[in-house]
Amino acid sequence: MNNRIAHTLAALALAAAFFTGCSKEGPGRFEGNYSFNTSGTLTLVPQGSGADTGESGSGDTGSTGGTDNSLTVSIPSEGGQMDIVTADKKSGNMIVTMRPLGGGVQVFDAVADGKTITLQPLARVLEISWNGDLLPQTATANVSVSGYGERYNDVIIFRLDYSGTCTAPDGTVYDITESRVDCVAKEND
Numbered sequence: 001m002n003n004r005i006a007h008t009l010a011a012l013a014l015a016a017a018f019f020t021g022c023s024k025e026g027p028g029r030f031e032g033n034y035s036f037n038t039s040g041t042l043t044l045v046p047q048g049s050g051a052d053t054g055e056s057g058s059g060d061t062g063s064t065g066g067t068d069n070s071l072t073v074s075i076p077s078e079g080g081q082m083d084i085v086t087a088d089k090k091s092g093n094m095i096v097t098m099r100p101l102g103g104g105v106q107v108f109d110a111v112a113d114g115k116t117i118t119l120q121p122l123a124r125v126l127e128i129s130w131n132g133d134l135l136p137q138t139a140t141a142n143v144s145v146s147g148y149g150e151r152y153n154d155v156i157i158f159r160l161d162y163s164g165t166c167t168a169p170d171g172t173v174y175d176i177t178e179s180r181v182d183c184v185a186k187e188n189d
Contacts, residue, residue: 027086027094027112029151033188034082036098038075038158040181042128042141044166044174045070071174073128073139073166075181078102082185084110084117106145119158121146130169137169143176149185158183 049069080100087093087109096108096119109120121144130139147160162179 025112025114026092027089029115030084030094030112030117030149030156031086032084034084034156034185035079035188036082036183036185037077037079038160038181038183039077040160040162040179041072041074042162042166042176042181043070043072043178045177047165047173047175070177073130075126075128075141075162081188086112108145115150117149117151117156119145119147119149119160128166139166139168141166141176147181147183149183154187156185156187158185 046069078098078100080098080102082099083097085095085097087095092112094110094112094117096110096117098106098108106122106124108122111118111120124143124145126141126143128139128141130137141162141164143162143164145160145162147158149156149158160179160181160183162176162181164176166174166176168174
């Protein structure tokens with residue numbers, strides 16, 4: 001009888017260890033090499049306009065969004081490779097590198113805590129397509145990018161926050177009042 005109890009307890013302990021190991025938290029949950037794609041929109045309001053900072057009414061790149069003077073622009077879509085490595089396992093500090101196919105690299109400091117990884121702010125300059133009167137033009141956005149990610153099976157979904165300003169081709173400076181930017185990273189085999 002004691003032998004049967006011992007086997008049952010051993011089986012339960014083994015099952016608990018197995019299921020605990022499958023639900024990693026912290027840095028081990030996120031470490032790896034991924035392919036990523038980033039896209040989204042920014043809502044802009046002219047500086048000093050006193051405009052309502054609600055959602056844009058039109059959604060057209062470079063056009064006004066109704067009575068609130070806001071407009072919505074799309075950020076350039078990016079895709080490429082991402083590496084997430086542990087800098088300090090005890091503190092959860094990690095480094096996230098993103099290498100878009102078009103060139104360049106972004107390096108985020110990050111912290112993994114439980115089932116979430118938080119990206120620390122990173123300064124970037126983006127060239128954004130802007131609908132001009134006759135020809136498409138380019139606006140320059142000076143942004144700070146931060147956000148958080150959660151892992152689902154072999155995919156991490158990052159919700160990114162872009163803040164800062166965007167200068168239109170005519171020199172008008174806009175504040176970024178809202179961002180809806182996602183990055184989906186799928187672990188490479």
